[in-house]
Amino acid sequence: xxxxxxxxxxxxxxxxxxxxxxxxxxxxxxxxxxxxxxxxxxxxxxxxxxxxxxxxxxxxxxxxxxxxxxxxxxxxxxxxxxx
Amino acid sequence: xxxxxxxxxxxxxxxxxxxxxxxxxxxxxxxxxxxxxxxxxxxxxxxxxxxxxxxxxxxxxxxxxxxxxxxxxxxxxxxxxxxxxxxxxxxxxxxxxxxxxxxxxxxxxx
Numbered sequence: 001x002x003x004x005x006x007x008x009x010x011x012x013x014x015x016x017x018x019x020x021x022x023x024x025x026x027x028x029x030x031x032x033x034x035x036x037x038x039x040x041x042x043x044x045x046x047x048x049x050x051x052x053x054x055x056x057x058x059x060x061x062x063x064x065x066x067x068x069x070x071x072x073x074x075x076x077x078x079x080x081x082x083x
Numbered sequence: 084x085x086x087x088x089x090x091x092x093x094x095x096x097x098x099x100x101x102x103x104x105x106x107x108x109x110x111x112x113x114x115x116x117x118x119x120x121x122x123x124x125x126x127x128x129x130x131x132x133x134x135x136x137x138x139x140x141x142x143x144x145x146x147x148x149x150x151x152x153x154x155x156x157x158x159x160x161x162x163x164x165x166x167x168x169x170x171x172x173x174x175x176x177x178x179x180x181x182x183x184x185x186x187x188x189x190x191x192x193x
Contacts, residue, residue, distance in 0.1 A: 012118030012132035014111055014166060036125075036135055047135075057192040058185045059135065071182050 002081050005030035008050050008061040011037055015072040016060040022074060026081060035059065086116040102149070102157065102168040115167040119148055133165035135192065145191065152186040 007023070009016035011034045023030050033046055047057060053068045054061045062069040064080040084092075090113065094104060105111045118132025130136040131146040145151040153163040160183045161173035172178045 010133065010135060012115075012121050014114050014118070015133060017114065056185055056189045057135065059133065071184075073182060 002028065002064045002083065004063075004065055006063045007032045008046070008054075008059060008063075009034055010059045013059055018072045019060045019062060019077070022072070022077060026078075028081060084120065086113045086120060089116045089120065097149070097168065101170075102153070103171055103174050105162070105166050105169050106174045111166050115165055131165055132167075134187070142191070145187065150187075156183050156186060 005023070005028060007016075007019060007030055009020065009032060020032065035043060035046055035050070038046055050057055050061055053063055054070050056070070058070055060070070060072060062077065064077070065083070067080045067083075069076045069080060090104065090108075093116075097104070105115075115132050119129040122128070122130045122132060122136065126136055126138050126140075126143070128140055128143070129148045130143050131148055131150050134146045134150075136143045136146070140147075149168060150163065153168055156163045157168060157170050157173075160181055161170045161178045162168070162180070162183050164183050164185060166183070170178070173180065
């Protein structure tokens, strides 16, 4: 089972919302950061984190242990959660 | 203005240009229109709900909805990046519904 799950999302994005919904349905705990709700230095710090794993800085960006999934890709998420 | 009102206002205008709203109103179109209204309040302009805006109108110009990438994305995939605008074929399901990758150059991001 996956240990560390972190989701970088936007509150206004439907694909981010679908990702959150799917993770909830799977019953997994995860950290979530709504980047558009952040301001100033805090936002900059988180954006730096995102760029490390997704240079395009797009959302949702989902990190499951060492796997990075960009966009709401259900099959890839399911696969990564199983490992 | 509510998402429903925005929907009714934009629908004839955008259909005249050859773009339909995603037929999944409850699950996609209305929430995305709601996102546009949230961004209008935040930034003063309707920046794409699925992209991170800078708050600087000049920097965000290409992603103010309808974004500059709608035309090539709908032509290639039948849907824009966020899924708000689609082709008639996409809604009729005569073309596959695929994930639309980000066409915007990475250096334009915040």
